[in-house]
Amino acid sequence: MMKPTDSEMEILQILWEKGESSVRNVHEQLDKKDVGYTTTLKLMQIMHDKAMVSRDSSAKTHLYKALLSKEQTQHQFLDKMIDAVYNGSTARLVMQALGNERASKEEIDLIKAYLKNLENT
Structure with a gap:
């Protein structure tokens, strides 16, 4: 599976959220104010050549749509991060994430329910 660059990931995030979009629509959604329209256009053309979109x-206005699945892409990035940063230990990743005290009570309840479900299967 293709690993998108950071810039490509930003574009994919927009396409996943908004659906089929023109270059202009994607460009307006990007947080980078210093990037020109032609740069966004070129990136999306490259992504098309790579079969990412x-x-x-x-029609006159070309519309782009993500071909990469959001779930598959997230899974690929997560697997790579777990291997590279946590030596393949999912437990270390979870403990680090929960140790940052960012998880809300609702999120912790969801995690507990998920773990309980895993134990019962």
């Missing part, structure tokens, strides 16, 4: 060119 499809392009509907039947």
